[in-house]
Amino acid sequence: MMPERAEIDIVVGRTVNRLRRERGMTVTRLAERAGVSAGMISRIENGQVSPSLGTLDAIAEAMSVPVMALLARRSGKADVYHLKAGGGIPSRRITPNHAHEYLLLGKHSG
Template identity: 40%
Template sequence: MSAALLAQDPHKVREERENILEVAIGREVRAFRHQSGMTIADLSHRTGLSIGMLSKIENGNTSPSLSTLQTLAHAMSVPLTSFFRRFEDVHHAVHTKAGEGVEIERRGTRAGHQYNLLGHLGANTSGVVVEPYLITLSSNSDIFPTFQHEGIEMLYMLEGEVDYRHGNNVYPLKPGDSLFFDADAPHGPEVLVKLPARYLSIISYVQGK
């Protein structure tokens, strides 16, 4: 596969963030004041705010009103939203230890076909839901489930060999192989070539679907 340009740099380091809103705003006010070459007295003169109040804002000791922030933004010629850029909302992570994934029953699941959900985040800032599964197929079967759902799915083969159908095509998957596809087309394992077979299935779809 030829190299492709990514829409974003996955290794980019974000600016330092702050999880206390007042402190985050205060740091930005001070930084923009310094960039503007103003002393705190200069800013006080431009805004009509006292030096004491400005000092409290810059040190994160008070929660300024939106009208105060608007006044500060106008005085320093910056967007109001720029005061919030270093504020970090709480983000969550799910740590699932080996063997502790939640076993899920999917339509058509048969004995010897095990689906373990490795983690799940609900509402999040990305607007996307991602569901990672570890799928283990340990016994043969004459009937295989066909799945069809919204979103994008990626498979990564860990062990064994499987012929996997997607739409009208069948792909042989061996350890190290991957398959990335539109999950709205019928898909699922068609032939279990070598057992046991284990692979990761990562499904992503728009939040709220």
């Protein structure tokens, strides 16, 4: 069962708000850096809109975080991983009905 759209919007909004505050940014400053209106940032943070991937990417870039950091739920595990070339990327379930973890491996060409 996939999370409801409203739940996803709330998670994204709370994450944007938390990351913005951690960086000491105002709504206005984040909006300027991301190229969107302050009202849009406010609506995103309050879970009132479903931002496009392009908007999320602009917000993530404005805060110097990967776009996936905006989609991650807070948990005891890291949601963003930094790996050296040739390493694997741990991938965990994204919905309550999936109970598997995977290790995504990439080919190292070097």
